[in-house]
Amino acid sequence: MSKMQYRANAINVIARRDIKSTVNGLGIYVVASLAFLVSMLFVRSNLKGVTENGLMVMVNPLNFPFFIAVTIGATYLALTSTMSVSRERDQGTLEVLFYGPVDSVAYIMAKFLEQLVTFLGLVIVYMVIFFVISKLTNFGMDGSFAAMAGLSVLLAASIVAFGLLLSTLCRSARTSVILLLVLLVLFLAVDIVAGILNSMSAKDMSVTLVYVRVAVDMLNRGLQWISPFGYLNRGMGAMNLGSAKLILSSIGASLLYTIVLLALAMRFLDRRGVRK
Amino acid sequence: MRSTILRISIMVICVLTAVAGVQAAPPQREKQVVYGITPWTGKEYGGTFAPKGIDKIYLLADSNNVINTLETEVYFWPITNEYMANWFESREVVEGRLQILQDGKEIMVLERQPYNHYYPDGFYAGTSELLIGEEAEKKLQEYRDAIEGYWQAVSEYRQAYADYEQQMSEILKEVTETGKTYTEDELPKPPEQPTPPIWYATEVTEGFIVNLPVGEYVIRTIDDGGNVVEGTEKKLKVFDKRRSGIGYQIIPESKWTRPVQSDDATQILYMEGSRTMYLKAFYESEYNQHDFLKMTSLEQPLAGEGATSAYMWVHEKEVPSSIKVQVLQGGEVIKEAEYKPYYVKQTPGYALGYEIIEFDPEAEEFAGRRPSFEAVKLELGPGSYEIRAVDSSGRVLDGSVRSIRSINVVPMWQLYLLSLLPLAAGVVVVIRRRRMRGQTAKSVSA
16 A cells, blocks of 8 residues: 555544544534524515515625635634644554554545535535525525625635634643634624625715725735635625636636645644644 | 913914914925826716826727826815826926737827717706717807807897897887778788707817727837826726626605615515606616725725725616516516606695605696606505516516515514524434433333
């Protein structure tokens, strides 16, 4: 057996074991329900808006609820992968694994693939339920929704890779979890606030709000290559413009971002070692 | 005691007067060399200027824009956060030529050219055209001739009307004296009042006509000796639209003063139940919000700030009224509506307050009135539709397709219940797993 085959086998075994553990646990189901409950608040708000106004123009009203559900799901998976790496290190499982035919590449890839496969399952459940919501409310599932669903896989991949990188960087599980949550909330908040400020009419803005917008815009521009949500926005923008070149480049950039994060995670795992 | 009160009162009055004097102090004016800018905004010619404190000018690509180097008094008006120029009292043209550089190399030197603005539908309506050189002079002369012709016609009309009144009074006198009757055909016809020309052409003036492709440039004014006039070097960004399409302004029958806008195909119109709406279609372009706002309001330093990554649609001009709007359901055209004039008639009482009726210029009730708006009327029942604008040859206008969907009002508990499905599935999985584990433990212990 070659080194690559050993690696592939190790990835397969570890990923299968972890997927089984995730599917048999209650956590992923609780998170999926929680994600839907939060999303429903936005669906409700959109329904209320139309009934109160009679007529309303909206970009697909299911896109944002879906984005919220995806973010909650991906964050949960990133958190579990972060915690599992730290836990396995603390319990000595990681050290035992590395005595066998497992190296940092196989381990990180297995953790990554496990979460990605779980997320794919989650997205399918999301899509089924959103399809039912679409039929119930007549909020359409158009091309932008399909684009969002496709790009959400890339978003989840980058969030999970980000979580894995933090788990290999930080000394304790608690630090990596807190750091991951703080950074994701920051990225998301900047993204949402920038979106809201950009959609506001410039004429109605007070001077204070203009300065806030300038600060948020600068922050957003700085974060757009670091934040996973920046990559999603670029992808959605490219899909809206219908430019194949932009779509491909945004997908390529997102994949590259994930690969770089995974490579860094492997490097840091090698440097820190597998002992507690 | 009385004198103390008097003293305090005098002091208070003095302080208030001093404060009032400070508040009313005029802003500091400074003589500056500025660029007066008349940018083409895709819809009309705007007006702004670049004072000393602003180092970058924004213009639209491949269109004629006017720039002029002027000296004026500039002050900052903090209430509206903008620079103001005292054009009425101080406006001197700075002689010279406009040098344009790209990547440090001179790409052109512009001389001032005569130009004016021509308003085919009048100064307050429609768009204006920029006429350059001889064309501008010719149009201005045409306008002057038209105005002269109008006053000539007015003078002739007055004379004709006086003659008419004279004839009528003679006839009236004859009728009173002799009792002779006249048929309508025998009576003289009153002269027709001449109408003034609607179109307008401004006075011809001189400026630099700048028309450049997309790019980053540097501009500066140079004198006859080729020396740069101090304070005239500025950066110039020439930008273009990101995309163009057809935008709709949708006027709901129930709130006609609060129209909604759909600017691209991703913006779907949702409605509840059956609705009547009026649609106006526009040609539109999407621009970077920062660049566009800087171009139109350069004198406001905060305009467009923080919006470098945002884009905005600008409705440029209404599509011709010969355009029809088709309504499709299931891919088939079910309705075709055309532009018609409508009149908003106020109704007495507490009900709706108004009704929108089709305007008939021949009808007596509309005599002396003008339509409130022209639009395409759509009456749609519950369902999912698509609309699109088609020209007289049946060609669908690019970017004009939109979805219209009526929503179903569902009780929220149904949606919340749906959210709990994954949790229910999870509980089933966990219970099943525990049972299996229990069975395995039993079989091992047995």
